[in-house]
Structures are given as C-alpha cells and as structure tokens.
Amino acid sequence: MRILTGIQPSGTPHLGNYFGYFKQNIDLLGEEENLLMIADLHALTTVHNAQELRTFRQELSKDFLACGFDPSRGTLFFQSYVPEHTELSWILSCSTPMGLLERAVSYKDKVQQGLEANVGLFTYPVLQAADILIYDADVVPVGKDQKQHIEIARDIAQKFNHRYGSDLLSAPEPRIVENVAVIPGTDGQKMSKSYGNTIPMFGEEKVIKKAIMGIVTDSTTMEEPKNPENCVVYALHSLLLDESEKNALADRYRAGGLGYGDAKKLFFEAFMDYFGPLRERRSNLKEKDVQDVILQGSARARAIAGATIERVRTAVGLR
Helix, strand or coil: CCEEEEECCCCCCCCHHHHHHHHHHHCCCCCCCEEEEEEEEHHHCCCHHHHHHHHHHHHHHHHHCCCCCCCCCCCCEHHHHHHHHHHHHHHHHHCCCCCHHHCHHHHHHHHCCCCCCCCHHHHHHHHHHHHHHHCCCCEEEEEEEHHHHHHHHHHHHHHHHHHHHCCCCCEEEECCCCCCCCCCCCCHHHHHHHHHHCCCCCCCHHHHHHHCCCCCCCCCCCCCCCHHHHHHHHHHHHHCCCHHHHHHHHHHHHHCCCHHHHHHHHHHHHHHHHHHHHHHHHCCHHHHHHHHHHHHHHHHHHHHHHHHHHHHHHHHCCC
C-alpha cells in the first residue's frame, strides 16, 4: 500500500502543526510505502517572494527531520523537483469539468479570507489531483475538512479513465484522521499563522515564553478552583502529557491555589522539555545533509511518477 501526504511550505511551524500534521505522519513511517511531499508549487498561490519560498521549503525539510522523519523508512521530496506533477495537471485539466472546480469550497473560502482570486488558486484541485494520481496512491490521510479534495481527485480520475481507458489512473481512498482535535491558539481560536496566535516549535526561547505567557485566561483568582476543561492553558499543556499526568494537572486546577501565571510557567517548562530534543536535533542538522535527503527523495518520487506519466502520454496520444 502506498500512502501519500503533503504540506505547503508557508512559514514557521507551530504547536498546532506538530500535533495536527507532523506527529501523525511521522508515526505512519514504515507502514507500507510512505511519500511525504513538500508542496512548493501549491505555495506559489500565496507566497510571492522567491527567497521566502526557498527559505520556507528548506526550513520545513529541517523541521520534518528534527521531528523524527527517517529517510530510510519514507520518501521526503519537493513537489517542484518532480515535473511530472505539472505535466499531468495540464493533461487532467483538459478533461476536468469547470463545474467540478466551481463547487470546490476551498477556493471560495480562501477568496473570502482575502487571498487573490487567481487562476492558480481556482485550478488548485487539479494540481492536487495530479499530485495524488501521479503516484498511484492507495491512501491519502486527511482531516474531515479536506475530504472534498480527495473526492475531486477521484472524480477527475474517473472522468479521465472514462475518456481514455479504464484503470489508467488509480483513484485513492481518503483516510479520515478522526482523533486529531482542533488545537487552540493563544487567543482561544484555532491555532493558525493567519490569526497570529501560534506557539512556534523551533522559535527562540524568549519568543516561545512570550507567546505562552500571553495565553488568554479568565479573571478567576489564584485561590479559586478552575475548570481545566474551559482553560486554554490546560488544553495546550495537556497535549504534552500522558494520561496520569493530565489527570494530576487537572486535579491541581480544580483544587485551587494554582494561579494562571504559575500554570503558564509549568506549561513553558513542559514545552521546552518535550521539544528540547527535537530543537537540539534541528540545530545539529547540516544544510548539505538536508539537501541530500530531498534530492534522493525527489529522485525516488520521480521514478514512480515517470511510470504513470508514460502510461498517460501513450493514452492521450503524446507517445
């Protein structure tokens, strides 16, 4: 079984990214065949500075390696280093109905958020379908909010196969990730770079501490009992704890005598303990070693993509 997942290089990763994406995909390594794509072509829809894009994707590569990505158990690569993605995207776009793209909720959502309504953003689902179909992926792990992307890829594959021949492209199955909770940001909303409410995994210590000490709290005094279920500090701190530690911390909240300032300090200490080994591993990475991982991974990915594009070229008459 081949599992494919991808992420855009769009800035500094944060605690929400770690528990919502990094950790679950690192945990999949070794389960059949795992392809992990850094989607730098998709990032062009929002990142319009060349140096920023180069920096973002290189830093994201380091982040994955620091978080435990093992290149002997999976394939890490840059989307743009596999030109078959864009070739298949164009071929698929010539048989993709406009109505299918017009129903894509992600385009409407992003335009409402203030992003430029460019063609790349509108045809994003076709390139995303090419990303998936070029590897004959069996499974694509996604959250519930991304399920439509896989459904569109399946629709595009079926339309193409109906026109040019059955089983040319393999339609994948989504693996809905059910157990990933929405990670709150420092303001209580969903943690997101666009909201400016993140806690960076690999930021400077003083930046991390400032973010944690700035978490919103209510006006409950130090002496009063506190409900951990309604506390952002507890919700974030508990991500780093095992079950018995969570229960012990919750009991301290309910007992009273724990002020929010002290609770934040406890969280900061736990954060630095948890991410300390990852931060050290990241600081010891050499640029050349990181680039070698990407080049080798991209070569492996291109070998797989090459077989698919040859099949497609022949089917449409380009061979």
